[in-house]
Amino acid sequence: MTSHPHYEQQYLDLMQRIWTEGDERIDRTGVGTRAVFGATMRFNLANGAIPLLTTKRVYWKTATREMLWFLTGDTNIRELVKQKVHIWTDWPLDRYRREIGEDIDRDAFEERIIKDDDFAKKWGDLGPVYGKQWVDWPVFEPAGDGLYRKAEKGINQIELLIDGLKNNPGSRRHIFTGWNVAELDQMALPPCHKTYQFYVADGMLSGILYQRSCDLGLGFAFNVYSAALLIRMIAQQCDLEPGELVWNGGDVHLYLNHAELVEEQLARQPSGAPKFNILRKPESIFDYRIDDFEVTDYVPQSHISAPVAV
Template structure:
């Protein structure tokens, strides 16, 4: 069986392997990279959760709800057993003057290559996570990631000392002026980029209404194709579903436009394994019909049915 989501994603992977440029990067890992690539997904044909490897919908959904609540502290995510942002907060701690444990320089790469160090790293990460959960002062200092997505989406600082709620504004705009070409939310705030644990990779998205359907296009400046992009596809598809429901629209397309799309050199074996797998049928998303506001959803209001993917494929994260 071929589904258009896995087909488009694996085509991107193969294109980078065949045509990509060898480039260095901030993490020192090295990548194969291409610049400027676009994929289109028809959200009427199923929810775009990859089937050629298991992709964790719970992690995607809890992260998106965290963004939508304007939260920027990993404590909320750790409480929900979501650890996808832990490394960036952990790095803040282990590079501080207060950290007195073993040297954690380049912990991501070292843990992937050195089993003995990986044990030490996991011990320190467990200590960090426990301190985040048990010590409010520690969590406030080391759990906060700075003015990342949730802050920019819900509390962009304005010139008068107030804030702009971009998500509320874009929903109001879609409802009241659907033909507008200004249904835009930006996470890239030049005045605050240097204060973020990680400058936003998915930088700007725009909505488009036609024929009673809501479509979304994302511009992503930097795309970790193996680990990040499957999450980004599903996250923005989910966001489109949530906003479409609130605006009494059907879903249309999700268009994913990539700037620097790269495969890390320590992900090549994993990518080739995924390329060898057969596609399966896409799952279906079900939303709690009783919820009317995008800001009221909790994880239990979001259900995926019919998801039968191949097993997950582990790979180290570059920090």
């Protein structure tokens, strides 16, 4: 009887290849990376499967809160930090330190974001990142005399996607993206997980995520879980079963200051098969709550910490 490799092994194999064979590059952050260009992984989502890494702990509730925040279209970190989600704080904090010259720590900065409306409005906003493009892509309407103004309501790509999947499942246009070229320079960070496409066959929904830039050591664990989560939510809304997640990476890299993380993770063996369950079907994809999701049989090895390159 032939046993199949653990779903995580393809990730570890890619990590090994990048660390030993990757092109060493100076990157935007100045930290430096080893990178390869073009990588693909496939994850089966049938029977409750979820691609959570087992060689280190992935805080799936934090990733879920982020996804729910994206779907609101919000671009201010305030609602995240209220939920003790810190993954977006480094960018506005770095901007505040540079522009004001105050060496404030993260906790003090987040406390001001929560308590001070004006401070949050000025320093907590990330620009038109992910969720803004997903659910409120800007459109312009005639204002007379050959002029145009931004419409009060933009295009909700997620709403259109779900409508298309329900009413025209065979379409090749089930796509949404966050890569709005006209607004990239206004974003704290241009979208890394930039384009999603979906495919229906035999009553199952599969999805491809194209990620232009992937920090394989830190970001990937959240990215792959979040993409699988999104497929599951959309599948439920469309009365489909989850099929497969295909992950495509463009510039896939490991930071040079992540040697300890890489070596520790490569020394570990993946094991186990966590299961994911949605406990309730809300009226729309915009009505899910954190308590609607359950992960069972997840017994990861210990967390591995590493610095985030901003």
